[in-house]
Amino acid sequence: MRFLFDQTAEGGTYLGWLMxxxxxxxxxxxxxxxxxxxxxxxxxxxxxxxxxxxxIAARIYVQVFRNVPLLVQVFxxxxxxxxxxxxxxxxxxxxxxxxxxxxxxxxxxxSLYTASRIAEQVRAGINALSDGQxxxxxxxxxxxxxxxxxxxxPQALRITIPTLTSEALGLLKNTSVALTIGLLEITARAEQIxxxxxxxxxxxxxxxxxxxxxxxxxxxxxxxxxxxxxxxGVSQNNAVRK
Amino acid sequence: xxFDFAAVLNATPYLLQGLLFSxxxxxxxxxxxxxxxxxxxxxxxxxxxxxxxxxxxxVTLMRSIPLILVLFWFFFLVPLLxxxxxxxxxxxxxxxxxxxxxxxxxxxxxxxxxxxxAGLKAIDKGQYEGAKAxxxxxxxxxxSVVVPQVLRVTAPIIVSQTIILxxxxxxxxxxxxxxxxxxxxxxxxxxxxLVEFYSTVAVVYLLICSMGSExxxxxxxxxxxxxxxxxxxxxxxxxxxxxP
Numbered sequence: 001m002r003f004l005f006d007q008t009a010e011g012g013t014y015l016g017w018l019m020x021x022x023x024x025x026x027x028x029x030x031x032x033x034x035x036x037x038x039x040x041x042x043x044x045x046x047x048x049x050x051x052x053x054x055x056i057a058a059r060i061y062v063q064v065f066r067n068v069p070l071l072v073q074v075f076x077x078x079x080x081x082x083x084x085x086x087x088x089x090x091x092x093x094x095x096x097x098x099x100x101x102x103x104x105x106x107x108x109x110x111s112l113y114t115a116s117r118i119a120e121q122v123r124a125g126i127n128a129l130s131d132g133q134x135x136x137x138x139x140x141x142x143x144x145x146x147x148x149x150x151x152x153x154p155q156a157l158r159i160t161i162p163t164l165t166s167e168a169l170g171l172l173k174n175t176s177v178a179l180t181i182g183l184l185e186i187t188a189r190a191e192q193i194x195x196x197x198x199x200x201x202x203x204x205x206x207x208x209x210x211x212x213x214x215x216x217x218x219x220x221x222x223x224x225x226x227x228x229x230x231x232x233g234v235s236q237n238n239a240v241r242k
Numbered sequence: 243x244x245f246d247f248a249a250v251l252n253a254t255p256y257l258l259q260g261l262l263f264s265x266x267x268x269x270x271x272x273x274x275x276x277x278x279x280x281x282x283x284x285x286x287x288x289x290x291x292x293x294x295x296x297x298x299x300x301v302t303l304m305r306s307i308p309l310i311l312v313l314f315w316f317f318f319l320v321p322l323l324x325x326x327x328x329x330x331x332x333x334x335x336x337x338x339x340x341x342x343x344x345x346x347x348x349x350x351x352x353x354x355x356x357x358x359x360a361g362l363k364a365i366d367k368g369q370y371e372g373a374k375a376x377x378x379x380x381x382x383x384x385x386s387v388v389v390p391q392v393l394r395v396t397a398p399i400i401v402s403q404t405i406i407l408x409x410x411x412x413x414x415x416x417x418x419x420x421x422x423x424x425x426x427x428x429x430x431x432x433x434x435x436l437v438e439f440y441s442t443v444a445v446v447y448l449l450i451c452s453m454g455s456e457x458x459x460x461x462x463x464x465x466x467x468x469x470x471x472x473x474x475x476x477x478x479x480x481x482x483x484x485x486p
Contacts, residue, residue, distance in 0.1 A: 063452060063455070064448060066451075066455070067405075067447065067448045067451035067452050067454075067455060068409075068444045068447050068448050068451070069409035069410070069412040069423070069447055070409070071412045071413055071415060071423065072412060072423060072440065072443055072444050072447060073444070075427075075440050076440055076441070076444060079436045079437075079440060080436060080437050080440050080441060083436065083437045084437060169305075169306070173306075173307065173308040173309070174308070175308075176308035176309075176310045176311060177308075177310070177413070179310065179416075180415060180416065187308060187310050187311045187314070190311070190314070191314055194314075194318060200318045200319055200322060201319060201322075204311065204314060204315050204318070204319065207307075207311055208303075208307050208311065208315075211306055211307045211308065211311070212303070212306050212307070215306040
């Protein structure tokens with residue numbers, strides 16, 4: 001692994017390349033994750049409301065964004081969007097500086113795709129709650145918004161923590177798709193190191209170890225969160241795992 | 243802003259060829275992955291010493307790293323490894339097509355193994371005991387009694403996983419292969435008709451995968467999960483929530 005400290009063509013070290021890749025992966029993961037979480041919860045809740053048009057809209061959202069491959073979605077945001085919107089806007093999008101020019105489309109693709117998957121799990125979580133919860137909220141005179149915010153979502157989200165964890169892990173892996181539009185994240189950096197040094201094994205092994213480490217940390221955090229949020233007296237050990 | 247979808251029509255034969263490759267890759271990876279995955283799940287279920295642990299490590303590793311990275315591993319490294327085995331010590335290129343088939347089969351087998359393993363655990367203990375009481379060998383027990391039931395129970399999840407697999411085959415783009423997406427990307431870049439080709443590709447994938455989702459949903463309904471009563475029973479089993 002000594003090669004990690006060798007000088008690159010740009011003057012830094014290969015370790016520096018990997019670390020910069022790590023930063024991009026983590027940033028992309030975090031930003032897309034936050035958006036995906038927010039959109040996913042909203043859409044998932046919308047799929048269970050009484051108002052039909054909202055339910056249909058949410059269903060269409062999930063259907064579309066889950067059934068188009070992530071790679072294609074990222075390409076649509078990167079290549080197609082600037083062409084189909086008014087020319088002035090398209091031009092201003094094209095003028096964004098390089099790393100961010102691929103970062104934003106990647107965030108759009110990853111968060112909307114992941115949101116459609118999270119929505120399905122949130123919906124399953126809400127449906128798994130007893131009907132009595134909704135009826136009691138109605139009887140107390142809560143508005144629909146209050147019912148979701150105060151009664152249904154807090155319980156449903158607790159149930160879905162294990163699947164949300166695996167979604168977070170899936171999102172981490174999916175961030176590597178961003179390399180196809182030129183974002184130099186971990187996998188892209190590993191490939192680049194391979195090209196420059198021909199240390200094929202070392203390059204890809206370093207990337208693999210980085211992914212494994214992040215996954216390990218994520219599992220630990222998720223476990224702690226699950227324990228912190230557990231409702232006393234309700235067993236959630238056997239919560240749904242897909 | 244004018245779009246020329248006639249270009250897409252002209253390229254249809256090429257695109258169809260690509261689609262055929264995508265389908266081929268999906269089919270091979272699904273069948274190979276299911277066979278290998280079932281085999282691995284059974285070994286883990288039987289708790290075969292060493293092998294069960296090795297498979298657990300393999301499945302965890304495959305499920306923690308991105309598919310693109312796995313594709314790179316196989317594309318760049320396996321030729322070098324094979325080269326070490328031959329007397330000449332020269333690397334043997336596998337070619338991107340072969341790499342794709344091998345990688346997808348091995349990668350998907352890890353996911354199928356987890357699905358089948360969950361299914362094996364969900365089968366009633368009496369089935370195993372009954373098979374043993376009848377004097378069936380372990381092989382017959384799994385092959386004729388347990389696995390057929392597991393496949394029925396896990397059918398919806400297997401179908402959804404296969405849809406994901408079909409979507410993932412687009413990633414062979416990084417090996418410059420001509421699958422459906424690769425074919426479209428090549429012509430789109432040659433003719434600079436990005437909008438037309440990429441939107442067509444998106445719609446076709448949407449249609450195919452929607453049909454797959456519909457199939458998965460049918461299987462799920464067939465199992466009676468959708469009736470309110472069934473839903474409650476299932477929720478109770480899964481979450482251990484008592485009726486208030």
